[in-house]
Structures are given as structure tokens and as C-alpha cells.
Amino acid sequence: MDFSDIGFQIRAKRKAKSWSQEKLAEEVHLSAAYIGMIERGEKIPTLETFSVIANALEASADELLSGVISASHEARMSKYAEQMRSLDFKSQRVLQEIIEIFLKNYPK
Incomplete structure (x- = not known):
């Protein structure tokens, strides 16, 4: 490690x-x-x-420890969600669309 x-x-x-x-x-x-x-x-x-x-x-x-432990991923995702909630509706929608496009095209 x-x-x-x-x-x-x-x-x-x-x-x-x-x-x-x-x-x-x-x-x-x-x-x-x-x-x-x-x-x-x-x-x-x-x-x-x-x-x-x-x-x-x-x-x-x-x-x-963010680069060392996998649990930090959950903390970062939580932080991102919190930051997204503070955005105006239009900005939230743009981010949601970006995420949806990424997930749709991300190989499983």
C-alpha cells in the first residue's frame, strides 16, 4: 500500500x-x-x-487519509452531495445531467 x-x-x-x-x-x-x-x-x-x-x-x-482508505470515498461523496444541495436548481440539474450521462456511458 x-x-x-x-x-x-x-x-x-x-x-x-x-x-x-x-x-x-x-x-x-x-x-x-x-x-x-x-x-x-x-x-x-x-x-x-x-x-x-x-x-x-x-x-x-x-x-x-483520503487517498489511502476506501471509506474516505463515502465521505467525499457525502461532501459533494452537500455542496450540490447548496447550488441553485438550474446548477443542480446540470450536474445531475452530467452524472446521468457519465453513468449511462460508464462501462460496468
Whole structure:
């Protein structure tokens, strides 16, 4: 199993907060070098370290594990449905038509 996506997600969340690796390292009491190794997929953090990083980044475990666990697919689909409900009726209909066309043409 490839865990490098965890590092990619951590990097994305860190950058979204406009934090450097050094800032994240300071927040979680780790070295910037170790944060870099996690982000590059060279190291897999322990559960404890992962939790500390997730909390510091104000990210859910599901967000950070989205490329690794299949359950995250359900969470993303739920998030998409929620976002679709917030659209106006015309936009919702366009998305529904796109989905219907895709499903009709998607090989089973």
C-alpha cells in the first residue's frame, strides 16, 4: 500500500494555513526534517504523531487519509452531495445531467 498520499494531504493542509514546514514542526514539537520526510512519503507517522499533526492542521483524519482508505470515498461523496444541495436548481440539474450521462456511458 502506498502511503505517500498522506504526506501530500498534510502538505496541502499545511500550505492552506500558509505555514512553513518549520512552523508545523514547531506546533507539533517535531523537526522540520521529519515533517519533510512525512510530506515526501519517506516516513509514515505513528498514530500519535498523525493525530497531533491532524489537530494542529485542524484537519480530520478522513481528509488526511483520503487517498489511502476506501471509506474516505463515502465521505467525499457525502461532501459533494452537500455542496450540490447548496447550488441553485438550474446548477443542480446540470450536474445531475452530467452524472446521468457519465453513468449511462460508464462501462460496468
